[in-house]
Amino acid sequence: MRRVVLLTPGPSPVPDEVLKEIGQPLIHHRTEEYKKILEEVFDSLKKVFFTQRPVLIFSSSGTGAMEAAVSNFINSKDKVLVIEGGKFGQRWTEILQAYKVSNVVKVEVEWGKTLPASKLQELINVHKDVRAVFATLCETSTGTLFDIKGYGDVIKKRETLLIVDAISGLLSDPLYMDEWNVDVVVCGSQKGMMLPPGLSFLSFSQKAESFLERSDLPHYYFDVKKYKKSLDNKDTPFTSSVSLIRGLHVALKTIIDFGVENMFKKSAFLAETIRKIFVEAGFTLFSEYPSNAVSSIVSPVDSIRLIKTLRSRFGVSIAGGQAHLKGKIFRVAHMGYINEQDLLFGMLCLDKVLREMGFNPKCSLASKLGEVLNESSNY
């Protein structure tokens, strides 16, 4: 009888109408019917990315799109800069290393902290010949937001690309690709996009397009030029993930009807509310510059045990800390389709399990959330 409640930063819950569409009998991917779906999907994705440029769809996890960003836009001799503020910032470096791009300036930011745009400016003044800056919109491992708009200002007049992992941030934290001069944006399906995992997305600026010719790194399945050419023909170069893309079609309609900026507002409201309550209840926030997608809380108890108990007893999934933060923090997501109902039940279970584990919050997280929601004009 138990229902699963996902408060994890991916996979996040998927609306029923999307699940229904995903479970439809298969149609062929080279038909007019499917071309029409793809056409509408490609149009809607532009609205979600705030770009006039094409948005490509890969069948892969978000990491596949990150690899595509490296293997299509970078030359092995390039000097590149990576902002590493957590596990996913580090992933950029790992991919660059896998491709033997050796001239990497690693900017290690303490986990939970961010890098001000002024600091990037200083770094760029020193490393004038950097051809690409790799950044993360929301660093999922710490729940920290990075100043992509500011980085865009630093980069825009240079022959340098700003390449952004927006996998967990998109649709929760504002990102205006064209207006902010972001050159490459990658995203996954299982976060703000309200879909199961299995699709990833990549959009690239006109400036980035010129970098395609400079790249000498190998790629075949993730060949951006091939996907771009197919897209012009409302097609995909390899067999399309028909079922997930039909789900995407419905999810994007829902998102656009609701309003992309309303998605930001919804996540911001839930994020700010939850964090205020945690602070009032005596918890410490882990991130100094938190994202709308996920909140990291310093755990007053062993977070591994906390998470296991929440899951096994109540079916509530929250995330723990990664690497050196294992056991030390827990993370509650409020991205995509996660709503106040999910959070309310999650807080109730947290109240209960924390008390059982010997920590008494100063006030009940669930009661406090109930009060705020009662008073809020948002609900």
Place this chain on the structure above:
Amino acid sequence: MRRVVLLTPGPSPVPDEVLKEIGQPLIHHRTEEYKKILEEVFDSLKKVFFTQRPVLIFSSSGTGAMEAAVSNFINSKDKVLVIEGGKFGQRWTEILQAYKVSNVVKVEVEWGKTLPASKLQELINVHKDVRAVFATLCETSTGTLFDIKGYGDVIKKRETLLIVDAISGLLSDPLYMDEWNVDVVVCGSQKGMMLPPGLSFLSFSQKAESFLERSDLPHYYFDVKKYKKSLDNKDTPFTSSVSLIRGLHVALKTIIDFGVENMFKKSAFLAETIRKIFVEAGFTLFSEYPSNAVSSIVSPVDSIRLIKTLRSRFGVSIAGGQAHLKGKIFRVAHMGYINEQDLLFGMLCLDKVLREMGFNPKCSLASKLGEVLNESSNY
């Protein structure tokens, strides 16, 4: 009111119980519940591949797994041999070229014909230093079967890998990976596996494992060692395609209950029946060594128009010819979940549209199929 009838060599139809499972609400991928699913899936995949070795799962189309076979097992200096009997044989060469593996012996086989193992033996006698032979179980573009068992005998005692694209053939054409000494097998989800597109599979022999250390080609998302390590922990290195893998779980149960070898028999019966009927009705088979997965028929009319009409009038999808075979052949699949009911209706519509296009089959394809099915002890 119209139902879609898929007689295409992927996507092929998906059983209702699999679709239902795919449409279930999301669960998290790092839970005991999901680990149990993965464990059962990994076990079942070994039965389907007839191997004791691990079978890895990627979120990608089949081409992604082909790329993984190249980028993990090949060294850029290697001399390799590619058997090219159609579009998918050519894909091996394209991937090798993308990775700048330049020492490629291309064995071009006329489309629709096959390469006897004795011929491969002769080639290997000349090119003794070949480190890998790339082959295709069923060349989907022509519906031709290749003698993988025979190639295995040629290769087995050498320090050479036999790498096989079994994307469309697996579960229709017999393939006994361990017994036949196949070193790398790749597969996709949307064919014999009775799933939507979006997953791919790769298994590799002990011999192939030793080649992992020799490879100098870059890979990150398709890093075989990383997937192997995760598999040992009943996990996947990147966010798992939860919904499709839950569908896979149900599909594999269905397949194993039915019997993997019964899947071969079922496809063989349908394939032989269909081809006998086409010949009786005055058609010419295109392939001289046809696969159980798909039949290629020389089209007596423009096959592009034929296919369009079948689809728009009756919702029946068959496939056309690719490259120089465009308009010249049509292909009817009988893989995976495709059954006699689908084929019977397909033949009825083919009868009708062919007559309208000015070609009168010597006998009705549908009536003939009905007769055979009536007399057969299989039904």
